[in-house]
Structure formats: C-alpha cells, structure tokens
Amino acid sequence: MIREIHIFKEGKTLFEDVIVPNRDLDTSSVMMLVSSSAKKLQEWKIDSMEIERYRYVYMNSHDTQFIMTMDRQASLQKVSEAMMTMVSKFMTAFESVLETDEWKSTDFSPFGPGFRAVVSRIPVKVCLAGHGGTGKTTLLELATLPSKGPPQDYVPTFFGDKALLKADFDPYIFSMFDLGGQDRFVQEWGKIIRSGSMVVLVTDSTQENIDWTKRVAYPVLKAELPYARAIAIANKQDMPGALSPEEVGKRLGVPGYGMQANQADFRERWLRLLKDLAFEEIDSIVVGEIVE
Ligand SMILES: Nc1nc2c(ncn2[C@@H]2O[C@H](COP(=O)(O)OP(=O)(O)OP(=O)(O)O)[C@@H](O)[C@H]2O)c(=O)[nH]1
Ligand SMILES: [Mg+2]
Incomplete structure (x- = not known):
C-alpha cells in the first residue's frame, strides 16, 4: 500500500499527497534524510530504505527527488514499478518546466489525480x-x-x-x-x-x-x-x-x-x-x- 508521495527539488516541495498519515515518525525529518540519499542516485535508479513498519522508495530524475512511502510489508517490486510509471507521467507533463527556472513558479497540483491513479493500480x-x-x-x-x-x-x-x-x-x-x-x-x-x-x-x-x-x-x-x-x-x-x-x-x-x-x-x-x-x-x- 502506497501511503504518501513527496517530490522535492533544491529542497523545495513541488508536490505532496498524504493518503494515510504516518503518526509514528516525524515526516519532515525522514524526508530530509531520504531526499539527501535520493539526490545521490543516478538518473532513473530506484532505491529504498526501511524505518520501523514503513519503507521509503525513492528516485532521482532531472535533479528532482521522488519519494513514496509504503507499508514495509507490501511488495517492493510492485511499488518500484509504480514509481517508474509515476515518474514517467510526471515527466510527460513537466519535463520542460524542470529544465529551466520555470519550475519555481509552476503549480504541480494538477498531478494529483495521476498520482492517485497509480496508487489504485496496486491492490x-x-x-x-x-x-x-x-x-x-x-x-x-x-x-x-x-x-x-x-x-x-x-x-x-x-x-x-x-x-x-x-x-x-x-x-x-x-x-x-x-x-x-x-x-x-x-x-x-x-x-x-x-x-x-x-x-x-x-x-x-x-x-x-x-x-x-x-x-x-x-x-x-x-x-x-x-x-x-x-x-x-x-x-x-x-x-x-x-x-x-x-x-x-x-x-x-x-x-x-x-x-x-x-x-x-x-x-x-x-x-x-x-x-x-x-x-x-x-x-x-x-x-x-x-x-x-
Ligand atoms: N451463527 C453464526 N454462524 C456463522 C456466522 N458467520 C459465519 N457463520 C457460519 O459458520 C460457517 C463458517 O463457514 P466459513 O466461512 O466457510 O468458514 P471458514 O473460516 O472459511 O473455514 P475454512 O475455509 O475451513 O478455514 C458457515 O456455516 C457460516 O454460515 C455468524 O456470525 N453466526
Ligand atoms: Mg473458508
């Protein structure tokens, strides 16, 4: 089960959607930690880390960090595939604005339904x-x-x-x-x-x-x-x-x-x-x- 998505660039939040909040951990500290690891990843490489009963799956593309929070127990393979799909949808919509400074003034909220559709695909x-x-x-x-x-x-x-x-x-x-x-x-x-x-x-x-x-x-x-x-x-x-x-x-x-x-x-x-x-x-x- 995918619980949250956070997308960062240069320390700024471009988009986030929290479906089931994590009441056990301090999300902003966790995001700081995970996004610093994500920044070091090669383009399109996926990695993950576990904390307690959560798993953070992350990716780096166009110097933008994508982090999905999932239940630790759920299938990592399915979520990795979902991550690919999601990032490619995001890039289809926003690749050009990410390549210039235009991203700083772009509203990324129209990505919401696209993200939720990806979530729905994993029972x-x-x-x-x-x-x-x-x-x-x-x-x-x-x-x-x-x-x-x-x-x-x-x-x-x-x-x-x-x-x-x-x-x-x-x-x-x-x-x-x-x-x-x-x-x-x-x-x-x-x-x-x-x-x-x-x-x-x-x-x-x-x-x-x-x-x-x-x-x-x-x-x-x-x-x-x-x-x-x-x-x-x-x-x-x-x-x-x-x-x-x-x-x-x-x-x-x-x-x-x-x-x-x-x-x-x-x-x-x-x-x-x-x-x-x-x-x-x-x-x-x-x-x-x-x-x-
Ligand atoms: N009186 C009563 N009977 C119930 C209730 N719930 C289920 N039953 C009956 O109890 C029996 C349970 O059957 P199943 O649901 O097939 O049992 P199961 O847990 O799937 O069993 P296994 O497949 O062998 O693991 C059926 O005859 C149901 O109609 C209830 O709340 N009250
Ligand atoms: Mg039965």
Whole structure:
C-alpha cells in the first residue's frame, strides 16, 4: 500500500499527497534524510530504505527527488514499478518546466489525480486468517458478493482463495486473501500471505478458538508479516456463550470487533472496519508487537 508521495527539488516541495498519515515518525525529518540519499542516485535508479513498519522508495530524475512511502510489508517490486510509471507521467507533463527556472513558479497540483491513479493500480493485500469454520469465507463473500447473501453452509476452503474488493476505499482497492483454516493448510499460509499489508484475525469468539489462534496462527503470522497491521473479528456474536469483542480482543492481544458474518445486514459494518483499518482510523496492532 502506497501511503504518501513527496517530490522535492533544491529542497523545495513541488508536490505532496498524504493518503494515510504516518503518526509514528516525524515526516519532515525522514524526508530530509531520504531526499539527501535520493539526490545521490543516478538518473532513473530506484532505491529504498526501511524505518520501523514503513519503507521509503525513492528516485532521482532531472535533479528532482521522488519519494513514496509504503507499508514495509507490501511488495517492493510492485511499488518500484509504480514509481517508474509515476515518474514517467510526471515527466510527460513537466519535463520542460524542470529544465529551466520555470519550475519555481509552476503549480504541480494538477498531478494529483495521476498520482492517485497509480496508487489504485496496486491492490492492498488483506489476509483473512483463522481456524476452519470461524467465518473467513463468509466474510469474504459478505464483502464481495453482496447480491448472493453470505453463505450459510460450511464448505472448508482448500488451500486458499482470493477476490478483489472495490468499495468506498478510494484510492485503494483491496485484494482479499481467504486462507484455508484447517490445520493441514496452515503450514501453506506463508506462501499465500507474503506482502500482505493488513491481517484480519477471524475467531468464533470461543476460548478454544482463541487458544488455537495463539498457538497455531500467531507463529506463522509473526514470521511472515511482522510489519502488517492487524485487528481481530469476534465473529458469531449471536451464538450462546460468545465472548464479547472486548474480551476476545483482550485475550488475543489484538483489538477485537464484533461481527455476525452470516447476516447480510452486517456488510456495511464489515466494509467500514476494513476501510478504517486501511486508513488507520481504528485501533489495530502491528503483528510483530502482539504480546501473548
Ligand atoms: N451463527 C453464526 N454462524 C456463522 C456466522 N458467520 C459465519 N457463520 C457460519 O459458520 C460457517 C463458517 O463457514 P466459513 O466461512 O466457510 O468458514 P471458514 O473460516 O472459511 O473455514 P475454512 O475455509 O475451513 O478455514 C458457515 O456455516 C457460516 O454460515 C455468524 O456470525 N453466526
Ligand atoms: Mg473458508
């Protein structure tokens, strides 16, 4: 997921667009550091550096520094390609003004939609993780197949499945990865979840399931996606004896949100949670920081 773009020339900001602000780091100090490295790069060469859960991908062209902030976990290759596309769009529009002093008085804001279009081309990877039968496929279909209505029968997912989700998440679109939760498939998760930006832990709100999640799912997620951000879904809130979302969250060490995935009228809530997770507007936790 691309979060920000900053474009500098001679220490001046030509253009910036912050889609999801970074609340952990002092952005202007980071930009000073990264742009000084970018200045030393050869024309069209791309490099990157990581700080905490962020990765800064940068490029230098026409003595202009381009810096994209992304989730550290997301695919570096895809973002590097996006960087190429973006810089070439920028040059198509502004190359001539960059070659003279004209850039000093140019308004670069018309570049905004072009940049956002590049962002939209890389789907944000969301991983639905949890034991068999907790409701991952139900959640996937609740989001992606609204006219069908969520499935009422349990058909175990073999290995894993995925679907694109376009909703009110502009400029992002999501690629939802639904993992097979039967024990025999968990060892395969590593292959499927690589470069995921977000993890949704799905539980059926029972103690037994919470124990399984910590014992079996945590080691895989912590090994593969330490920098992804996570929330827990306390699903099946209609079942007698279901633990409250707060309790599920507390026992898992991951902020918990209640759900009834097999009910079509929970779709709005589910989409809202996904959006708020992406834009970092609800409590979530970085996977590597989960305390058991
Ligand atoms: N009572 C109740 N049942 C639910 C709820 N959400 C899902 N279910 C049912 O629970 C079962 C879960 O099925 P799936 O969503 O396929 O489970 P899964 O997590 O994808 O399982 P695997 O693919 O094996 O990992 C289905 O029968 C759903 O209809 C809920 O909130 N309440
Ligand atoms: Mg499934």
